[in-house]
Structures are given as structure tokens and as C-alpha cells.
Amino acid sequence: MREDVGDVTTSLHRPVTDSSRSKPVPYDSFEWQQEQPPSNGVPRSAWNRTHKRLSRWHRPYTMILVVLDLLAVLAASWLTAAVLEKAKTGFQHKDWGFLHDAGLFSFFAYVVLPVGWLILLWANGTYDRRYLGLGSEEFKRIVRCSVTVVACVSLLAFATQTTLSRGTVAMVSLSALIFLLADRVIARQVLHIARRRTGHGAHRMILVGTLPEALEVYTAVTRSPAAGLIPVAIHLTDGFAAARGIETPVPVYAARDVLSLVREVGADTIAVCGSASAEPGELRRLAWQLEGTGVDLVVAPQLTDIAGPRVHIRPIEGLPLLHVEEPTLSGPGWLAKNLLDRVAAGLGLLILSPLLLIIAIGIRISDPGPVFFRQPRVGHEGRTFRVWKFRTMYVDAEERKATLEELNESDGMMFKMKEDPRIFSFGSKLRATSMDELPQLINVLLGEMSLVGPRPLPADDGDYLGDVRRRLLVRPGMTGLWQVSGRSDLSWDEAVRLDLYYVDNWSLTYDLGILWRTIWVVLKRKGAY
Numbered sequence: 001m002r003e004d005v006g007d008v009t010t011s012l013h014r015p016v017t018d019s020s021r022s023k024p025v026p027y028d029s030f031e032w033q034q035e036q037p038p039s040n041g042v043p044r045s046a047w048n049r050t051h052k053r054l055s056r057w058h059r060p061y062t063m064i065l066v067v068l069d070l071l072a073v074l075a076a077s078w079l080t081a082a083v084l085e086k087a088k089t090g091f092q093h094k095d096w097g098f099l100h101d102a103g104l105f106s107f108f109a110y111v112v113l114p115v116g117w118l119i120l121l122w123a124n125g126t127y128d129r130r131y132l133g134l135g136s137e138e139f140k141r142i143v144r145c146s147v148t149v150v151a152c153v154s155l156l157a158f159a160t161q162t163t164l165s166r167g168t169v170a171m172v173s174l175s176a177l178i179f180l181l182a183d184r185v186i187a188r189q190v191l192h193i194a195r196r197r198t199g200h201g202a203h204r205m206i207l208v209g210t211l212p213e214a215l216e217v218y219t220a221v222t223r224s225p226a227a228g229l230i231p232v233a234i235h236l237t238d239g240f241a242a243a244r245g246i247e248t249p250v251p252v253y254a255a256r257d258v259l260s261l262v263r264e265v266g267a268d269t270i271a272v273c274g275s276a277s278a279e280p281g282e283l284r285r286l287a288w289q290l291e292g293t294g295v296d297l298v299v300a301p302q303l304t305d306i307a308g309p310r311v312h313i314r315p316i317e318g319l320p321l322l323h324v325e326e327p328t329l330s331g332p333g334w335l336a337k338n339l340l341d342r343v344a345a346g347l348g349l350l351i352l353s354p355l356l357l358i359i360a361i362g363i364r365i366s367d368p369g370p371v372f373f374r375q376p377r378v379g380h381e382g383r384t385f386r387v388w389k390f391r392t393m394y395v396d397a398e399e400r401k402a403t404l405e406e407l408n409e410s411d412g413m414m415f416k417m418k419e420d421p422r423i424f425s426f427g428s429k430l431r432a433t434s435m436d437e438l439p440q441l442i443n444v445l446l447g448e449m450s451l452v453g454p455r456p457l458p459a460d461d462g463d464y465l466g467d468v469r470r471r472l473l474v475r476p477g478m479t480g481l482w483q484v485s486g487r488s489d490l491s492w493d494e495a496v497r498l499d500l501y502y503v504d505n506w507s508l509t510y511d512l513g514i515l516w517r518t519i520w521v522v523l524k525r526k527g528a529y
Contacts, residue, residue, distance in 0.1 A: 054268035054294040057201040057228075058129035065127060065187060066118065072179035073117045077109040080172040086165045109172075116152070117176065120145045133191050133201070134227055136509050139181060146177040192226035202228035203269040203296065206262060208235045208286075211246065213274030217300045218249060233265045258286065262295055269296040310505060329473060333508045340508075341451050345444035352438060359390055359435060366426040369395040372439060377456035380475040384459045385448040388439035392427025393420075434522050440478050452511040453477025454499035471499045474506065484517040 124145045125131065131138040150173050157164045194200045205221070207214040214234045221229040236254040253261055258270060270290065272283060283299070290297050301322060310325045328334070349356075360371045373391040376384050394400075400422055423431065430436040443449040449456065456476035481498040482490065490498070502510075 055129075055203055055296055058132055061132060061187070061191060061201065062127050062129070065132075065184070068183040068187060069118060069121060069180055070114055072183050073114040073176050074110060075179055076172050076176035077113060079175055080168055081105070081109060084165065084168055084171060086168065113153075113172070117145070117149055120148050120152075121180075124148070133188055136513060138184060140509070142180050142184065143177065146173055146180075149173060149176075191228075195228045196225045199230060202230050204230050204232045204265070204267045205269045205271045205298075206233045206235055206258070206265065206267045207231050207271050207273055208237060208258065209273030210238045210275065211236060211248075211252070213300075215248070217271060217273045220300075229269075231271075232267055233261065235261060259289065259293065259295070268294075269298060271298045271300050273300045327473075327504050327506060329506065336508055337450065337511060338447075340511075341444050342447070344451060345441040348438075348441045349445065352441075355435075356438060359430065359438075362426050363391055366424045367391075367394055376459040377476065378459050378472065379448055379456060380472060382469075382472050385443065385456075387449075387456055388442045390427075390430055390436040390439055392424070392430050392436050393422040394424060397422040437478055444478065448475070450475040450477045452480055452514050454480050454502065455482060467500060468496055470503055471496070473503050479514060479518040481514060484514055484521050 121127065121142070124141045126138060126141045126145065131141065150169065153164070153169055153173075156162075191201050195202050207217055209217075211234065214236075218231045218234075221227060221231060231250055233250055234248065234252045235256060235258060236252060239254055251265070262268075262270065270286070272286070287297055310327070312323045312325070314321045314323045363371050370391060373389045373393075374386045375389075377387045379385050404420075404422075427436070440449055444451060453474050453476050454471040457471075481502045482495045485498055486494075
């Protein structure tokens with residue numbers, strides 16, 4: 001720890017200053033220019049800024065997306081023309097000079113449609129840097145754009161009295177949507193890999209607020225390196241004395257000019273944390289100070305673990321109020337979730353029945369005894385049920401558990417050991433691939449569980465008081481946010497936090513995203529033991 005006169009810092013690490021390095025931080029998201037006079041307001045032209053935006057990772061990324069999207073629509077047009085014989089219906093006998101028959105179809109399929117699709121993608125905000133790389137909003141906007149394209153094509157065909165093949169319109173729009181979503185998923189995965197391994201394509205943040213608030217935000221944004229938020233410094237609003245004797249993961253500053261600190265540590269974003277965001281005058285003046293500097297300003301209010309769809313800004317007489325909706329645990333979306341659960345469970349049991357039979361035979365050969373393990377678990381609203389699982393332990397596992405309690409590697413209600421001697425060889429393979437959970441499709445079909453939700457906990461491990469009891473507002477799931485975020489590698493507190501986040505921010509789109517992530521988690525065998 002150290003204290004400098006006029007430049008107050010404290011940290012386990014030596015702060016990065018201009019005197020401690022010979023050249024600017026080699027980071028792709030910003031490029032420092034010669035210091036300019038302070039900004040006097042918003043630039044009148046986005047093309048004539050005093051400073052270009054410091055965070056620039058989205059520019060090459062957006063250009064790559066434009067190329068990929070164009071190729072996706074072109075591939076959809078080519079595929080439709082190659083598969084459907086009636087694809088050119090409606091384009092014959094048009095007296096448009098050199099554009100006739102196949103030429104007219106090619107012009108619309110390979111020029112007008114791709115360009116029009118790109119324009120609508122841009123108009124729908126799918127290239128907006130706020131939605132790139134994280135969350136489901138990018139994909140929602142692509143789906144809305146697809147619907148708009150179908151509506152525009154139908155309206156254009158009606159206006160020109162052109163008889164288009166319905167199959168052609170359906171196939172080109174559906175295949176283009178699939179290709180667009182696929183190229184966005186691939187691009188996002190490449191971006192996430194770059195962020196995790198090299199730090200490229202990320203924002204370097206200065207956290208402004210009290211030390212506890214800043215550390216809470218630091219913990220939140222560093223949980224997911226794929227989010228691309230890298231805190232590089234903390235600027236205290238309550239003075240240096242509040243940080244004395246406290247170890248911090250990044251340098252801590254106080255009584256500094258924020259803009260000079262941004263240049264010193266090589267940041268491109270300022271995050272105002274907690275109570276600091278509650279000072280409207282100070283926050284407004286900071287926003288004015290940053291105008292035209294190219295520095296991004298974000299606000300992290302004291303409202304944690306609440307997702308975007310539940311939070312709305314309601315301005316009243318210039319006061320921006322954050323209106324927080326109640327969790328939606330009923331209605332059409334909830335009905336669709338229940339229907340999806342039952343249909344998917346029924347089809348899953350039917351399709352997987354040969355595999356289930358093979359697993360059952362393998363268990364009987366490995367260790368004589370019952371194929372299934374039935375244990376009481378706590379379900380929706382505290383009701384108990386017996387969960388179905390393939391047995392992966394020796395028949396005397398419950399009796400041997402008492403002798404292994406002191407070796408428990410979990411800090412919560414679950415008993416976990418990476419090398420559990422009660423698990424037989426074939427059972428460990430089932431656990432590694434999560435195939436021991438497949439019989440829970442029976443619980444889903446009976447309405448006792450869901451495909452996605454908090455994991456069901458044993459009924460004899462507590463009364464589930466306090467925050468933990470909120471998990472019981474929804475049916476337990478075969479997979480959930482806990483499972484796709486680390487499974488058994490997570491602490492009990494972190495697992496509970498993720499489960500509560502799921503309960504508070506549930507949506508059908510969120511469920512589909514978790515199911516998609518489950519596939520990759522199972523293939524990687526991460527945290528499965």
C-alpha cells in the first residue's frame with residue numbers, strides 16, 4: 001500500500017501511470033491522441049468529433065457481421081433456387097428490358113433482397129454496439145427483422161400484382177433467418193474466445209463510487225470474461241481513508257480528475273456505481289464533462305441481479321425513475337413453457353428409449369441392484385416428490401455417506417466429492433456425460449419438474465428458509481443457470497445467487513438460451529462429478 005501527495009492511490013498492484021510505462025497500453029479498443037481542450041458540449045456532427053470514440057472493438061466486428069449477413073442471405077437465395085423448381089414463379093414474362101425471366105429473378109434474389117435485408121437489419125439495430133456480443137436482444141431483433149422482410153415482400157408482391165410462390169417466400173426467409181442466427185452465434189463465440197484469452201474486443205473500465213459498491217460491481221462484471229468488461233481502476237468518491245488496510249484487485253485512486261485518470265490507466269469507459277449514481281447533479285456534470293471525449297459512461301445502480309426486461313425507465317419531470325416489474329411466473333409465456341416441457345419430455349423418452357435400455361443393462365452388469373435411484377426432493381412451492389435418476393453408486397452408498405461427511409467438498413446443502421469412492425466405474429461415466437439425469441424426463445412429463453429451472457435439492461437437508469426458499473417459486477429443472485455456469489465447481493452461495501437470478505428474470509427466451517448452453521456444457525463435461 002502507498003499514498004502519494006496529490007495523487008492518492010492504494011493497491012496490492014503498482015498503479016499504471018505514464019511514468020511507469022514507456023508507451024501506451026497495447027490495447028485494441030482505444031487509441032490515445034494528443035490531449036485536446038475540454039469539451040464545451042455535444043459535437044454537432046458525428047463525423048467531426050474532437051476525439052474519436054475510444055472503444056473501437058465494435059467497428060471491425062460490425063464490418064465482419066455485415067459481410068457474414070450478406071453471405072447468409074445470398075446463401076439462402078441460392079439454396080431456395082437450387083431446391084425449389086417453382087422458385088422463379090412470378091418472374092416470367094416481365095417486360096423489363098434486359099431483366100427478364102432468369103435475369104429478373106437473379107436481380108431480386110441476389111441484389112435487391114440481400115441489400116434490403118441488410119438495410120432492415122441496420123434499421124432494427126442489429127449492428128448497435130450495445131447489443132453485440134452479449135444477451136438475447138441481438139437475436140430478437142434479427143427475428144423481428146425477418147418478420148419485417150416477409151411483410152415487405154408480401155406487400156411488394158401485392159402492389160405489383162406479382163404471383164410469388166409461397167414456398168419460395170417461406171423457404172428463403174426461414175433459411176436466411178437460420179443462417180443469420182448461425183453466423184451471429186459463431187461470430188459471438190469467436191469474440192468471447194478473444195476476450196477470454198487475449199482481452200481484445202473488451203472495455204477497460206474505471207469504477208467510480210464507494211469502495212464496497214465498486215468492489216461489488218467488480219465482482220459482478222468479472223464473473224463472465226465473455227462480457228468484455230475489464231475494470232482497471234477504482235476512483236473513490238468518499239475519500240482515500242475508506243480504503244486504508246483493504247486489499248483491492250485493482251489500483252484505487254481518490255481526489256483525481258476523472259479524465260486525466262482515464263488517460264493514465266488506458267481506460268475507455270467510466271462506470272458510476274451505487275450511491276454515486278444517486279447524485280443527479282454530479283452525474284449530470286460528469287456526463288457533460290465526457291461529451292466529445294470519446295469516453296463511454298455507464299451507470300451501475302444499487303439494483304443487482306435484475307435483468308433488463310423487468311427494468312423500465314419512467315421519466316417524470318426530468319427525474320428518470322427505474323420501474324421494476326414483478327417476475328412473470330404466469331401468463332401465456334408460462335403456459336408455453338409448460339407445454340414445451342411436456343411435449344419435449346414425451347418425445348425425448350420415446351426417442352431415447354433404446355439408449356435408456358442400454359444404460360440400464362450397463363448398470364445391472366456394473367453392480368447388481370436397482371437400475372433407478374429414487375430420492376425425495378423439494379419441488380414447486382415446497383411440495384416433495386421422488387426424483388428419477390439412473391443409479392451411479394453402489395447399493396450401500398447411503399450407509400457409507402456418514403463416514404465421508406468430513407470429506408465433503410461442497411459448502412452448501414449438497415454432498416459433493418470429486419473422487420467419491422461410492423461411485424462405480426460405469427456410474428462415473430454416466431455422471432460425466434450427465435446421462436444419469438435422463439430419467440428425470442419422467443418427472444417433467446408428470447409435471448413435477450421442468451426442463452429448465454433450479455436443481456431440486458434433497459428434502460432432508462433443511463427447511464429452505466430465507467433467500468433459498470425463493471427457489472421454490474418455480475418447478476425445479478433438469479438443467480438451469482447453475483448448471484451452465486459451472487455446476488459442481490461453484491460455491492453454494494454462488495449457486496443460490498444464480499438460481500434466484502433465474503427465478504427473478506425468467507423468460508421463455510432465457511430458457512431456450514440455457515438449453516442451448518447446456519449442450520456445450522455437457523460436451524465439455526465441465527463441473528460434472
